[in-house]
Amino acid sequence: MARRTARPTPPGHAASPPRGGRKAAALPPFRPVQLASLVDSVPAGNGWVHEMKYDGYRLLIAVGGGEARAYTRSGLDWSARFASLLAEAAKLKVRSALIDGEAVVLGADGRSSFQSLQNALKSAPESIDYFAFDLLELDGEDLADLPLLDRKARLAKILPKAAKHIRYSDHIEGSGEKLLQSFCAAGLEGVISKKADARYIGSRAGSWLKAKCIKRQEFVIVGWTPSDKPRSFRSLMLGVHEQGELRYAGKVGTGFDTAELFRLKAMMKPLERKKPTVKAPRAETRGAHWIEPKLVAEIAYTEMTNEGTLRHPSYLGLREDKKPEAVVLESEDSVAEATSASPIPISNPDRVIYPEAGLTKGELAAYYAAVAPIMLPWAGSRPISLVRCPRGRAKKCFFQKHDAGSFGDAVKQVAILEKDGDDQPYLYMDTPEGMMTCVQMGTIEFHGWGARIEDVEKADRLVFDLDPDVGLDFEAVRSAAFQFRNILQQMGLETFPMLTGGKGVHVIAPLVPRAEWPEVKDFAHRLARAVAQMDPGRFTAALPKAQREGRIFVDYLRNQRGATAVMPYSARAREGAPVAAPISWKEMETIDKPSHFRITDAKALLKRASLKALQGWGRADQMLPDL
Incomplete structure (x- = not known):
């Protein structure tokens, strides 16, 4: 009926026998990364540690099961692009680990260069280095709740000093402003400042801040202006999302070598369109060739004018790890506000x-x-x-x-x-x-949504909402949840239960974001119908409420583009102030009702989240199976 979703080691993924006599553990799945907020200067005080800001690709490296994989900040599996790094990572003397860091290429002067990294990915991947700056999991233990300095101490212990390409990203405590001044004088990127005692939070939590020496960020390529050379162009036209709308951000005409000019022209030509992609001044866009907003470029610039266009921009390279929809204008906060x-x-x-x-x-x-x-x-x-x-x-x-x-x-x-x-x-x-x-x-x-803003067209989870008809007690829902878990388990999907705070339970299967919405919706619909046909006395996939009498409705409609599901830990607008809460399958055996937790239980929920039974809840390295 279905194939298992266990993932064999594909080309480009590094595999190695376990080292140091340790038994290999499972490969840790991707998890959302912590992001830094942009500020105007470095925070003062001894409660902060400061690291170099690298000019490369953010990567999570997962090691376990005798292999290693690399994930971008949005969860894309880029293992094939970083095979040399992963071959070295697979030899680390650990059972399993999940490492956060940055892939870079260093020049002779010791500076990292995004353009050099782009070139290395095309022709010399063995020249890529990796600076590891955090450790999220080690030998099956979730380290996210530990203070940063404790995590870094463990990270330093597992990285060999003689490693060829995987290096420890060092830090200093205090004196961040002097560090930033010295980095800027040396032509480096900037400084990342982190609270020394902070736990790792997979979002922009305020405990990581970044101060840049040079203004730079991603912009969407919306077209080009022509050159007198037929295979080239004079400049790229740029756009950026502001308040949900793509607007014109100016042109960039420097930073390209000849090969990149020709490569970009070849990529843009199939995307050409007649209608302007953004509203822009006529004088700026005379003779313009507009394209569909599909490509993202990294641009350095000195400042943004009052009209919202870039001054002295320079092209640095394409960003294949970011979708155009997620490109928004990055604004600088005052460090005083960010640390208050x-x-x-x-x-x-x-x-x-x-x-x-x-x-x-x-x-x-x-x-x-x-x-x-x-x-x-x-x-x-x-x-x-x-x-x-x-x-x-x-x-x-x-x-x-x-x-x-x-x-x-x-x-x-x-x-x-x-x-x-x-x-x-x-x-x-x-x-x-x-x-x-x-x-x-x-x-x-x-x-x-069942997708992140980095790519709204690819689902990162399946959600089956088990919604009981009026009159059915929670025992029926409990039994149905376990039955659904077993069916999905037979198909190779690991699932996790969540109390909705309403009447039912969500059975959630995390996904690597690869399948697009039509495929995901079709899978969910056909599975719901198959389950209803196998056990019509208990389940129904019928939409009309009149046809659900005495049964549990398998709500597969959560798994389509634009559909939403209640988020973990969200309060509910229901009697008693219940909240949606992750639980383990063991707890599912005895929990009394889907509204078990309330907004008055914040301390208990925080404590529960760090329990071993819920470590790894909602995370699994798996793809949508065939049905």
């Missing part, structure tokens, strides 16, 4: 949101502030729909998924193509400030 502990002000904190429980907006805000570190890795950086109840859950509530900037800068927008061909600004957040801004605006529930 002041929360988002919550108006009307005494307003009763849950009348039956007497719980207030202030208490809801306190819950979200507490669980942000464990919720953001799941809810952050994916399109979000909000359930807003400004006057409380018993009054009028409404869904909101679009925004044009009314929430402020902390809540962001990603442009997503709609059926009518127009881009619409969908909400997303990636910081605690963004989450708390939504709460301040009356949000109770957070529902997310």
